[in-house]
Amino acid sequence: MTLPTPEEWLKNFNAKIADVKAKTEQFQQDLERSGATETSPDGSLSVTVAPNGSLSDLRIDESAWRGNGAELAKKIMALARKAQRAAAVNVAEAFAPLGGPDHEALRMLTGYIPEEEDEEPDGPSYSFAEETTPGRDPLTPPRPQFDPPPEPPRRPTRHRSDDDEDFTDDDLFGR
Structure with a gap:
């Protein structure tokens, strides 16, 4: 195996740098476009x-x-x-060209x-309850009820004892 000349090595190195730069720029563009929008079959809902x-x-x-709110939420x-x-x-798909199909990061x-889901999973979801209180407008949300904050703990009164004094008669600041 022959070693490349410094000029050949530099040329190969610059070509690799240019390739990585081009792949990185393409990745950034592809990543920015990687969001997705799904629309309901009747076109009434769209999520991006x-x-x-x-x-x-x-x-x-x-x-x-x-229909009802629970169906809409679902x-x-x-x-x-x-x-x-x-x-x-x-x-x-945007990441694949950077590392190749066998790259560990791509597998992760x-x-x-x-x-893909064929039907709705069981588990947490959202629902809307239509609760009305007599005398309250159902379109106006109820005001939240808050418990009053607890009283702050009282500071213990400090009693000076002989243990609180230092053992010398020297003034701390030398006055």
Whole structure:
């Protein structure tokens, strides 16, 4: 094996740097576009998530308000999960050219992509309860009830004893 000349080595090194720079710029562009939007079949709901899966937009058409709040919440949550999965797949696809398909970081990243769901999972969800109090306008939210703050503890009175004094008659500041 022959060693490359300094010029050849520098040329190869600069080519690798240019390749990494181009891949990094492409990754950044792809990552910025990795968010996802999912829309309900009838078009009345639309959920958009950022590349990290956080909710960035929610659109609810007037026609979506038909029915009860629990059904609407269930539809929104299903769309959000679907959009989060799509965003995770987009991020993994954006990352793949940097490390290649067998890269450990890519395997770790794709290991967190949730499976596609055919039906709604059991578990935590959101619901809306329609509670009304007689004499209260149902469209005005109730005022929160707060307990008064607890009384602060009282400071113990300090009794000076012989133990609190130092053992010398010297003034601390030498006066």
